[in-house]
Amino acid sequence: MxxxxxxxxxxxxxxxxxxxxxxxxxxxxxxxxxxxxxxxEKGLIIVHTGKGKGKSSAAFGMIFRHIAHGKPCAVVQFIKGAMWTGERDLIEKHFSDVCQFHTMGEGFTWETQDRARDIAAATAAWETAKALIRDERNSMVLLDEINIALRYDYIDVNEVIEFLKAEKPVMTHVVLTGRNAKDELIEIADLVTEMELIKHPFRSGIKGQAGVEF
Incomplete structure (x- = not known):
């Protein structure tokens, strides 16, 4: 022993x-x-930016969390337009009672090649976004790819910042995605994540694939 x-x-x-x-x-x-x-507790201003993949994917993860909790939420897509996406299809088919989905863009800027048209589309998307954010029933509003619209000055970043400061309900979360987030937006945000690009299959000749990219 x-x-x-x-x-x-x-x-x-x-x-x-x-x-x-x-x-x-x-x-x-x-x-x-x-x-x-x-x-x-407070409604957060959340920014997903950077050159790496995953900005919108992470944002939609939070939207689906809201849906799982039965919390009303909304999505406004500023750039993506005619292209079908799995997220939109799933939400519109099965969760439209909890999540409003507005695809307001007409495609990437190099596809439209029409600045005036892009500005008009972004302005309309921003008006829709403001109405959804003002509605206190929405716990989260995702502004997908708005950073691209801000980068090209389709929307005035100062107007967006002033609106979020003055009119966003206290408990409403707003998520803004897209590359090249403006410094002014990063400054007022509560949570900022920069996706860093290390490797991407596109550089090896692999196209975007269903279930990964859209």
Missing amino acids: IEETTEAATDPVRDDETRHSEKMAKKKVARDKIMATKTG
Whole structure:
């Protein structure tokens, strides 16, 4: 019995497990102490930007979380137009009672090649977005690819910022996606994520594929 006790005490695997348990216990105490101070709630201004893939995908993940919780939400697409997407099809077919979906764009700017038309489409999308954000029943409003419209000055970024500051209901989340987010928008946002491009199959001759890109 003495030999077994001594052997157990010097067991390196058991020592590692003990150290790990003690380390995680200390981490939990520290984490719980931090979390106890996080009691506030507010509607967030969320920006997804950067050259990497996943900006809209991550935003739609939050929209589907809202749908899962039965929270009314809405989507306004500023650039994507005629192209079919899985997200739009799924929401319009099965969740239109919870999530409004407005595709207001006419395609990418290099496809339309008409600045006046692009400005008109972006302006109409912004008017729709403002109405949806003002409606306090909507817990989240996703402004998909609005950063592109702002980048090309189809919409005045200062107008967007002033509206979000003055008229966004306190508990409404607004998500703005697209590359090249304006510095002024990043400044007022509560949560900003930049998607970094490391590798992309497009550079290897692989086209966008259903279920991955759309």
